Amino acid sequence: MKIEGKVIKYGNNVNTDEIIPAKYLNISDPELLGKYCFSGLDKNFIEKVNQGRNIIVAGDNFGCGSSREHAAVSIKASGIKCIIAESFARIFFRNSINIGLPIVELKYATEKISFDDELKIDFDNGKIENITKKEFYDIVPFPIFMKKIIDAGGLIQYLKTHRR
């Protein structure tokens, strides 16, 4: 799997209330959730995505707080193709894998990568190419157990194919 795109950047401890405020939790339609994505943190998020940026880069503990899967769902529906963070909060991490939203851990991501940088993420070879800065970064590989879920396209698909 390869993903190419430009970067939207945030800091540490981005929480799920910022990604999708609770007032929108009466919605379960992914497309509609996508429209309110990041409305608790960045009013211009959707505009930034519409201008062709489709990779989020962030610091530590991305997705902390509530277990609301709406957060991962809304990011995926907004048009974001991948999240690179220095670390992820654990429930958000599981949710992203489970719904097939690619996420990558990269130490010092916010130091290495700038807003609007153009990246090429190569999951199979474990590399990120920063085209703008002409740099390469190694990706922390997923455990085999998780890779199987990702390869299946999410937990639902994994269970459908791996169980009677």
Place this chain on the structure above:
Amino acid sequence: MVKQTITEKIIAKHCRKKEVNPGEFVESDVDIALSNDITSPLTINQFKLLNKKIFNRNKIVIVLDHFVPNKDIASAEQCKMVREFAKKNNLKYFFDGATAGIEHALLPEQGLILPGYVVIGADSHTCTYGALGCFSTGVGSTDLACVWATGKIWLRVPESIKFIYYGKLNKWVYGKDLILYTIGKIGVNGANYKSMEFTGEVIQRLSIADRFTICNMAIESGAKSGIIEPDEITFNYIMQIKNKKNVIDKQLWADLKSDKDAEYSKIIEINCNEIEPIVALPHLPSNITSVNKLRKKIWVDQVVIGSCTNGRLEDLRIASKVLKGRKVNSNVRLLIFPATPTIYKQALKEGLIDIFINSGGIICPPTCGPCLGGHLGILAKGEKCIATTNRNFVGRMGHLESEIYLANPAVAAASAISGYITEPE
């Protein structure tokens, strides 16, 4: 045999292994699978894709507690959908209308949680049940849908951090202050993916209510779970649950202890003598200070006493002690949410509700209320609120330019009287 923590022992038992090790991926049996009115709709949608039957109608628990009584048409539709699912699948434990309350206060009260259980909930504060000696953790809706179908969940066995609380509690210091102090010490990701094991003489003396408060906020340090070894206090708590239908297994409970030489990724000692009533300033639970160290008066517009963190009877008793015979400041709206109908009734019986109404408080139904910015007490631009809840993220309770301060029920009640954040006299 390898020395094990209580968390490792519970997980090992649920995957029928003699032992498990931190970092190991396992598939664990689930005793209780919990969800609510905002996480169940996504779970139902994902569950339908699986095209399977539910694994056990007695082990799937749903509580409608977030946007109820329904705040708008969309939340009414969500509850309707969940209600229909619960009926169709004949769920034994579906809490709706007058039987519902805040899930993490309700389930233990109903005798649905016992020491040694593995509890998986589509709600981040599912870690609350560690207070009874359970391994309990929050997940998203897709994970829960798969639990509904299989009765199992994949887990990475967490490393444990041992917290040892020693010394004596100062006046007006409660479980809330201990956990806020701890989060302040290790940060909002200080226990990421790990289990927080709370131990020490102070924990051993704490009531179950205070233990619930502590384990409830383990997630605010990023922890997978929080846990306290069950003891005589736990046993007595379970024994007094009226409609408990489960056999008490004292022998099993006796084994629910960490081995003496069990391995921890860290051991942190906390001197409780140093802890004074604490307030977490906006916008992170780790942003703490002692109330008496606040340099200037922070005037508040609203005070909230309630939530899965601090809406229990003991919390209401503490608040009533401070409020009795006093009046809420005329610039403040005091909202009180008894966490369950049983707590509400008992508070009435003990005269607490009278005290609250006489002092100028507003009694709200047993729901999550404004804690997550759903309804019943949303903040306007620039407004400030001190709350006994668990998160003070930007905009969590309303407008993005509003502010939330977290504290224990005594500090919240005292602040309602004075109009600014303060300790009780």
